[in-house]
Amino acid sequence: MALSLPPQELTIGILALQGAFAEHQASLERLNLNRKLRVLQVRTSQDLDQCDALIIPGGESTTIALLARLSGLLEPLKSFVKTKPVWGTCAGAILLAQAVTGVKKGGQEVLGGMSISIARNGWGSQVESFEAPLQVEGLRDSRHPFTGVFIRAPVILSLKNSPNGPPIQIVARLPHRPRSKISH
Numbered sequence: 001m002a003l004s005l006p007p008q009e010l011t012i013g014i015l016a017l018q019g020a021f022a023e024h025q026a027s028l029e030r031l032n033l034n035r036k037l038r039v040l041q042v043r044t045s046q047d048l049d050q051c052d053a054l055i056i057p058g059g060e061s062t063t064i065a066l067l068a069r070l071s072g073l074l075e076p077l078k079s080f081v082k083t084k085p086v087w088g089t090c091a092g093a094i095l096l097a098q099a100v101t102g103v104k105k106g107g108q109e110v111l112g113g114m115s116i117s118i119a120r121n122g123w124g125s126q127v128e129s130f131e132a133p134l135q136v137e138g139l140r141d142s143r144h145p146f147t148g149v150f151i152r153a154p155v156i157l158s159l160k161n162s163p164n165g166p167p168i169q170i171v172a173r174l175p176h177r178p179r180s181k182i183s184h
C-alpha cells in the first residue's frame with residue numbers, strides 16, 4: 001500500500017454507504033491543517049476515482065460490504081486499497097482485514113489491504129460495549145490518555161508485515177477488556 005500523499009490539495013473520501021460517515025466528515029472538517037483538504041462522501045466508483053485517500057467508517061461491516069456490492073463499488077474498493085492510503089474504523093477495520101472470525105451466517109466479504117486477522121464483535125455484544133483510556137503514540141498531548149470507544153468493536157488477533165507494504169506500526173494496545181461500560 002502506498003502511503004505517500006501528493007503535495008497539492010488532497011481529496012479524502014469517506015465511504016458513505018452506512019455507519020458513522022457524517023461524524024468522520026465533521027471531524028475532518030474541524031481539523032486546522034496548513035493544506036487544502038476536500039472531503040468527499042463516496043457512494044459510487046466515480047466518487048472513488050477522485051480520492052487520494054479513503055476512510056471507511058464504523059457501522060455494520062456486513063451491511064457496508066453488501067451495499068458496496070450492490071452499488072458496484074466492491075471491486076473498485078479492492079483495487080483502491082492496494083495502492084492508496086486507507087483508514088478503517090471498527091467496521092472499516094474489519095473490511096480491511098484479510099481474515100475475519102465471528103462472521104454472520106453467509107460469510108463476510110472483505111476488501112483486504114491490511115495483513116491482519118480480526119475477530120468481529122471480539123469484545124462481546126452491544127451491551128458489553130465500553131470506553132477505555134489509551135496511550136496513543138504520536139498524539140500531540142501524550143500526558144492525557146485518549147478515550148477509546150469500543151462499540152461492538154473488533155479485536156485484531158494477528159498481524160504480519162507484508163513484503164510489498166510499509167512496516168506495520170502499532171500505536172496503541174488494549175490487552176484486556178476493562179470492567180467499565182459506556183458512561184452516559
Ligand SMILES: NC(=O)CC[C@H](N)C(=O)O
Nearest residue numbers: 058059060061090091152
Ligand atoms: N462499531 C462498529 O463499527 C461495530 C462493528 C460491527 N460489530 C461489525 O461487525 O461490523
